[in-house]
Amino acid sequence: QVQLIESGGGLVTAGGSLRLSCAASGRTFSTIRMGWFRQAPGKGREPVAAINRSGDSPYYTVSVKGRFTISRDNAKNTVYLQMNSLKPEDTAVYYCAAATTWSDAVTLSSNAYDYWGQGTQVTVSS
Numbered sequence: 001q002v003q004l005i006e007s008g009g010g011l012v013t014a015g016g017s018l019r020l021s022c023a024a025s026g027r028t029f030s031t032i033r034m035g036w037f038r039q040a041p042g043k044g045r046e047p048v049a050a051i052n053r054s055g056d057s058p059y060y061t062v063s064v065k066g067r068f069t070i071s072r073d074n075a076k077n078t079v080y081l082q083m084n085s086l087k088p089e090d091t092a093v094y095y096c097a098a099a100t101t102w103s104d105a106v107t108l109s110s111n112a113y114d115y116w117g118q119g120t121q122v123t124v125s126s
Contacts, residue, residue: 001026001027001115002024002025002026002027002032002098002100002114002115003024003025003026003115004022004023004024004096004097004098004116004117004118005021005022005023005084005117005118006021006022006094006095006096006119006120007020007021007022008020008021008084008120008122009094009120009122010121010122010123011119011123011124011125012086012122012123012124012125013125013126014086014087014088014124014125014126015085015086015092016019016086016123016124017082017083017084017085017086018083018086019080019081019082019083020036020080020081020083020120020122021048021078021079021080021092022034022078022079022080022081022096022117022125023076023077023078023112024077024078024079024098025077027098027100029074029078030053030054030074030085031053031078031100031104031105032053032098032099032100033050033051033053033098033099033104033105033106033107033112034050034051034096034097034098034099035047035048035049035050035051035096035097035098035099035107035108035112035113036048036049036050036070036079036081036094036095036096036097037047037094037095037096037097037110037113038077038078038090038092038093038122039093039095039119040089040091040092040111041091041092043092044084045095045110046061047106047108047109047110048060048061048064048068048070048081048094048107049061049064049068049069049070049081050103050106050108051070051071051072051079051106051109052105052106053104054074055071055072055074057106058070058071058106059106059107059108063089064083064090067083067084067085067086068072068081068082068083068084069081069082069084070082081094081096082107083122084116085096085114085126086122086124087124088124088125088126089124090122090124091122091123092121092122093119093120093121093122094119094120094121095116095117095118095119095123096116096117097110097113097115097116097117098113098114098115098116099112099113099114100114100115101114104121
């Protein structure tokens with residue numbers, strides 16, 4: 001079992017920044033691939049970013065590339081999502097997710113992730 005707890009969400013004006021954190025427990029963090037997903041009101045869940053076990057291969061969905069940065073600190077069992085130049089369309093509940101299977105391939109497919117956090121709300125006002 002892996003427990004994930006997100007934090008860092010909030011209300012920010014367009015152009016501002018937020019940093020989300022996701023603390024993991026229950027399994028050796030360096031063996032887990034991590035991802036961030038989001039779900040806006042009335043929409044399905046969509047991928048945002050993912051990172052491999054060592055943290056040297058981040059991957060982003062097109063809409064956030066160049067604005068968001070995913071990183072991890074394996075010593076602190078935490079994955080981060082630094083969000084800059086935020087837009088109103090970034091408003092959503094953000095979820096971190098853990099993929100515990102043997103592969104280290106970075107993926108934005110939600111099917112690869114078997115543990116999910118409770119989510120943190122990010123609201124960007126125009």
